Amino acid sequence: MRLSRRAFLGTVALAASSPGALAAADDRRLIVVVLRGGMDGLHAIPPLGDPDYASARGGLALGRDGTTALDATFALHPALAPLTPLWSARELSIVHAVASPYRERSHFDAQDVLETGGVKAHALGDGWLNRALGGRSAMAVSQSPPLLLRGAAKATSWAPSPLPGLPAAQVQALAALYAGDPLLANAFEDGIQMEAFAADALADSPDMAGEARKKANSFPALAAVTGRLMAAADGPKVVVMELGGWDTHTAQANRMAQPLTQLAEGIAALAAALGPAWSKTILIAASEFGRTVAQNGTGGTDHGTAGAMILAGGALAGGKVVTDWPGLDKAALHQGRDLRPTLDDRAVFKGVLKDHLGLSGAILDGTVFPDSAGVRALGGLVRG
Amino acid sequence: MSRENALFALSRFGMGASPGDASSIASDPRGWVLDQLSSAVLPPQLAGLPDGAQSLRRLGQLKQERKDKTDANKGELRQLYLTEAAARTRAGAVSPTPVIERLVRFWSNHFTVSTLRLTVVPIAGAFEREVVRPHVLGRFHDMLRAAIRHPAMLAYLDNTQSIGPHSMAGEKRAKGLNENLARELLELHTLGVDGGYAQADVEAMAAMLTGWTFDPRDGGFRYAPRLHEPGAKTLLGSRFEGGEMEAERALLMLARSPATARFIATKLARHFAADDPPPALVDALSRTFTDTDGDLLAVTKILVTRAETWAQPLAKIRSPDDLVVATMKAMGGDLGADQRLIQSLTLMGQMPWRAPSPAGWPDRGEAWVGPEALMRRLEWAKAVADRMARQAPADLAERIIAAGPATRQAMDSAKGRDALFLLLSSREFQRR
16 A cells, blocks of 8 residues: 555544543553354363363363463463463463353354343344444454444454555545445545555564465464554554364364464464553453363364453453352253353453443443443453 | 346346346346246356265375375365366356356355365365255255265264264264254254254254264265164154154254244345345245245245345445456456466455355355455455456446446546456445
8 A cells, every 4th residue: 555644543533522532642452352163261271270170071181281380270271381471470361161141052143242242142233342442443353343343433454465555546536436335435444544554554564564464364473463553652452353263073182272372372472563562451362152061072072151261461460360160060060061151251341441441330331231230340350 | 227227137146247248138137037047057167077076085095195184285185176166266257147156156155164174175166066056946955955965064064073972883982972063054054043943952963963974985975873873862842763864854854944944035135135134025035935845946036036136226245256256257358377266265355165164154245345355355456457458448337337426437537447447446346
C-alpha cells in the first residue's frame, strides 16, 4: 500500500463520540486468542497432583518430565515451556475448571456462546468484545473479524498479504464504487486505513513482516507482527487472534503438542514484539469447551465441558492458578464424564475488563454480558 | 429488463456471465435455469481422474513406505489434489450447466470433508464426484448415505477408529467409541443443532456407526463386524436392534425427519436468496422436501422458480470460489496454471476442500468481506486486470454486469486496465 500514514486513530475518532468512550491516550491493551476446536485443559495444564489424575486420564496422563510445576497440583504441558519465563516473572496466570454457560457439546454453538457472551447460542448477533470497546481501536488478525469482534462499534481486520498493495491513485475511484453498499463501503474504508497504518508501523521491521507474509499459517510469526502493530502508540488497543487444531479426537498425545507449541511461542513473540507496551497488556486465551476426562477409544478425547484459560501480560497480577478445583473423582465429574465447571468464563472476562480496561459494573452486567449481574467479576487478576 | 434478468440468473443460479451469455438467454432466463435440471453429467474436465478407491490404495502404499506425509505436502498426492482442485474450478467456469456446478458446490460444502486431514488430500475430488454429483438431482437420503459411507468422510470424522466397547475388538483392546462422525451427522448433515437430539442420541448413533470403515487394500467401504457394538440402541425414541443394517435404518430415519427438511431448506434458501432468508421460502422448500421424501430435483425446482430467489438486486456476496470462477468466465480465459489458480483461492481464504471445520465454508457476506478480505480481493483483481487487459472494458461491463450509476461513472473516468480493475472490483461483480 503506497499511501501516506493515516493514523489508525482515525477509526477511534469516529467512534469516540459514543457514550462511554475513553480518551485516546489510554494505552492499555487487550488481546483475546480464540482457541477453536475445544482445547483439552486437562492436557494443557495437567493437574498432576490430583490423586485421581493418573487413573482418570489413563494413557493420556503425563508424567512430571518436561513439565513446569505451577503449584502442588498443576503444571504446564512440556510444549508450553516457552511460557515458563512469563510464569517466573508473574506475567502468566491459569484459570482452571472454567466454562461458558453453554452445557451442550456442539463446537459451533459453543463458539457462538463464547463469542457473543450470551447464555445460549444464537440469542445475540454481535460479540461481547465489540460491546466492550467503548471507543477503543480494535483489530482482528484475520481476513474478516470473527463474531467476537463483530457489532455496532468499529472493528477492522488485517493480516499480512502476499500480494502487492493497491495503487493510491485508485483509492478514490474504488471508494466511489461502494457508495450505498454499507457492507463493502465500510470494509473498504477500514481496510485502506489499516493497510496504510500497517505499512508504516512495519516499515522498520521488513524481516518480521516478510516472515509473516511467507508463513501464513505460523501463529508465532503472525503474533510477532501483531505485537509490532500494537506497540505503536496509535496502534490497535484491542486485538483478536485465532488458533485452531484443538479438536483432538484421536492420537491426542501427539497431535496436541503442535497447537500448544504454536500458542506458547506466539504468546512469547507477542511479549517480545510489544516491548515496553507489554507492561500495559493482558492476553486471554480461551476455548469453546474442554474435553472428556477419560480418553476415548482412539487415544483422543471427545467434546466435554470445563477447561482451562491462559492469561498472560505485564499488566497481570500473575503467577496464580485460579480455580475452585472440583477434582477428577468419577463422582465429581459433570454428567460422569467431563471436568465439572466451577467458574463462569464471563467472570474472568469481566474481571479483566473491569480492572484492566476500567469498564463499569453496570456496563459489564447489562451491555457487555446482558443480564449477567449474578456472575461477579473475578478480582485479583490484574496488577493494581 | 430481459438483459438484467439474464445477468441476474447467470450470477444467482449459475457461476457468472461470459460475454455472450446474457444475449443468448435473454429471451427466457428462467427456462435457461430449468433446462439445466434435466440431467447432471460429469464435466469433461473431470473425466479420467482416479476414483477414490484407487487413490486410497496408492495412499496405503505410500504409508507403508512412510512417505505419505511428505507426499501430501509436495509429492504425487499433492499433485493429484492440485489437478483435482484446478479441474473442478475450470469445470465451474466452462460447464454448459453452471446451475449444476453451483448445486454441486452447495452440497459438497454441506457434506464437508477437509484436507486438514491427510487421508482426505488425495480423495477430496473423488468424494465430490462419487458422493455429490450422482445425487445432486436425486434423493437426499441417497446422497447422505453415500457421504457417510465414503472413506473420505469415515476418515475425516474419525469413524474408521471408532470401536464398540463391547465388540470383539473392543473387549480385547480396551478401545472404544469416537463420537465425532455421529455428532456432526446429527448436527450438520441432518437434523441441525436444534433438531431435538440429546447426548444419549449422539452416543447411540456413534455405537450404530461402529464397524463402518474402509479397507485400505481395496480402498472401498467395508463393514467390520468385529468393531461393531452389539445390542439394541435407542435413537430419538426409536429402537434399533444392532448389526450392520441399523445405521442404514438410522440414516433413513434422519433423512425423513421434519427437522432435517427444515434445516436443509434454510441452508438452501440462505445460499440462493439472502443471508437471512425469507421465511416463506424456507417453508415452501421444507414442505416440498417432506412431501417428496427428499427429492432434490423437486426441491431445486421450487428454489429456482419462487419469487424470493428472483428478487433484485443481487444480495449475496460471492465467495472467493464464486469470484475466481466468475472472473474466469468474464475474462474468457484461464487465470494461470493449476498451482497459480489454487493459490488465488488460497490467498483469498478458500483453498478448495480445505474448510476449517466440518461446518464447511460460511455462507454469509460478513464472513467473506471483512476489511482484510476485501483488500485481498481487490489486490487480486488488480493483478488479474494488469495481466489480462481488454480493449473495451465498458463493452465487457455491459455484457457481464448490470452496472449501476456509481460503477458506470467510475469506469467512465478510467481507461484500459484501470477500468477493467474497477469492473472486477465493483459491487455488482462482487455479489451474486
